[in-house]
Amino acid sequence: MAIKDVRQGKRNEEGIAAVLDILRQAFAERFQTGQSFREQHAHTTTYLPAQLPDGVVFAETSEDVKLVVKTCAAHKVPVIAFGTGSSLEGQVNATHGGISLDFTRMNKVLRVSPEDLDVTVEPGITREELNVHLRDTGLFFPIDPGANASIGGMTATRASGTNAVRYGTMKDNVLALTVVTADGEEIHVGTRARKSSAGYDLTRLYVGSEGTLGIITSVTLRLQGIPEKIGGGVCAFETVEAACNAVIMTIQMGIPVARIELLDAMQIRACNAYSDLSYPEKPTLFLEFHGTEETVALQSAQFAEIATEFGGDEFVWTANAEERAKLWKARHNAYWAGRALDPTLSGFSTDVCVPISRLAECVAETQADIAEAGLLAPIVGHAGDGNFHVLVMFDDKDPASVAKVEAFTHRLGQRALAMDGTCTGEHGVGQGKVSLLAEEIGPALGLMQTVKKSLDPDNIFNPGKIWHPAD
Structure with a gap:
């Protein structure tokens, strides 16, 4: 099922021990293995069980990123990129242990070109920090997922939000990237030009890959003029x-x-x-x-x-x-408002997206399902995109309550698929929607796995996400 199927992968204990020693010497106080640091970097805003990394590196430059990736690749140890931890489907969990690569210190604006309406930033800058920096230019970055997420994380999860009906999603607003590949080399994909017919669109391959194909070290974004x-x-x-x-x-x-x-x-x-x-x-x-x-x-x-x-x-x-x-x-606080309906319960936020002509039907059927199941579950959606979210309240200590939520969320995903929609419009697949993705794309999952194997043959980049290694 969508929530319960969270697996612990096989750990490479010998490789992990070697990597911890190397990174401790290389990064000194910027490398942490304390319990509290590790817990923070397995943070997830759903109730998916936390799976802690073995160590955390606070990267400050792309050279730091390359060193971490080369070290982990040499010993076949996982590396998981971490922005702010606001992802909703367990994307930052360390399913096989390994290293969490924290980007909060890589938060610089590298270049702004007001005439071209674009900007290049490091991945750790948050959308709010970016817009504060841009304020004097008369420009802003419009993608607003609600949380003050990092630009790198928003790129990796193909985020969108309330402004998407006019300004599009991250896939429409990312022009170019630099990415560290599995061999520890940094590549550049995309350009600042507004269109190109040159080869495969590798930029879009990395946008939405959830950190499974490489580590993003810079992002070039479209900007918009602040409305009059x-x-x-x-x-x-x-x-x-x-x-x-x-x-x-x-x-x-x-x-x-x-x-x-x-x-x-x-x-x-x-x-x-x-x-x-x-x-x-x-x-x-x-x-x-x-x-x-x-x-x-x-x-x-x-x-x-x-x-x-x-x-x-x-x-x-x-x-x-x-x-x-x-x-x-009030709209951005909808999650906390929903949780306040019954503070004794936990909340699980899930989303689907359908063609807007089917939105009313999908929401109505979902409300009927909520009533029949006896759930407390408010709905909020980006109606112009056909995307909506359900915050399902439940007792996470009661197996029957958990099972009811699991069954409901799976039915919701299947309902969206039956209406020519998708199991997730914004949250991504992570761990939580692995089974639904397999239902959604069918045999094309094999093609995705072929791409993954080609770009990350030793499965070091965020393993256990999007699909299970055995699938």
């Missing part, structure tokens, strides 16, 4: 179907909405309580428009007409920065 005006608003609907139909019409009419988020009635109740709001407890859309004062007002008026057509309440919008900040803070 930003407007945001809220509109409640009687049903999820009505809200989704309003989303579909908005997209079909070409209204360049920047964010359009769906929160079901249970999630609204949670947000009201947690963020001190007073929205009607109905399926609700949170929206944001970017542009000039005139275009934002026009887009908001156009959406208000669409909402009325589908029986929505009055669309209340504002360009006031403080009011918008409160709205989106």
Whole structure:
């Protein structure tokens, strides 16, 4: 099943011992083997069991990365890249032991080209740090997964978030990479040019590879101009179907909405309580428009007409920065708001993505499944992409409760696949969705494994993720 199938791989004890000795001498205080450091680097924001690395290296340069990879490759010891630990499917667990390569000190902006709207950064910089650095240039990096994730981690997991409906995902915004390969050499893939017909698209191969094909040491990103005006608003609907139909019409009419988020009635109740709001407890859309004062007002008026057509309440919008900040803070705190519905329970966040024409159907069937299973599980989604998240509350000490969650999450993934969707729109596969990925891509899994074997013949890069070694 999706959650339970977390395996401990075979450890290379002799190789690990040799690598620990070498790295201890090479990095001194920047190499740590203490229990607390190791626990922090097996951190996962789901309840997947932690699997600790044997040591942690705090890299400061690409030369550090190359040394670690060459050392681990020579002794066939795993190396797992670590950004902020905000991944949701166990991506940073050390399934076979080995070395966690921490990038928090590789957080520099290497180059900004305002004229070309691009920037090159080290992988450890977070999206918030990057946008603070860019503020005086009039530019910003728009991908916002909610968590203050590292750019390297966002690249490795092909992250997206609330702005994806307008600005795309990481695969659309990464222009080039430098990557350390399994032989410890650094390669450059992609260019700063906006298009290319030169050979295989190796950049996209590494984007979303979850650290299983190489270690990213720099990322070149597209940037956007900070909008002259930003407007945001809220509109409640009687049903999820009505809200989704309003989303579909908005997209079909070409209204360049920047964010359009769906929160079901249970999630609204949670947000009201947690963020001190007073929205009607109905399926609700949170929206944001970017542009000039005139275009934002026009887009908001156009959406208000669409909402009325589908029986929505009055669309209340504002360009006031403080009011918008409160709205989106509530949205970004949806996870904690959901957890607050019953603080005695643990929470498991999972996601799927379907064509937007099937979103209402998929959400409605999922809500029926939640009710039938007797679960407490609010839903929030990036409606413009057909992507939604379910926070399933459960007692992690009760085997029956755990089994119920496992069964539900697997049904959810299969439901999305049956609707021509995917088992994960944002969270990635990691350990948690291994079985669902196999169902999703079928025999193509063998092709992925062939690529992995070619680029990482000794399976040192983040083993035990995306599929199991025996599969």
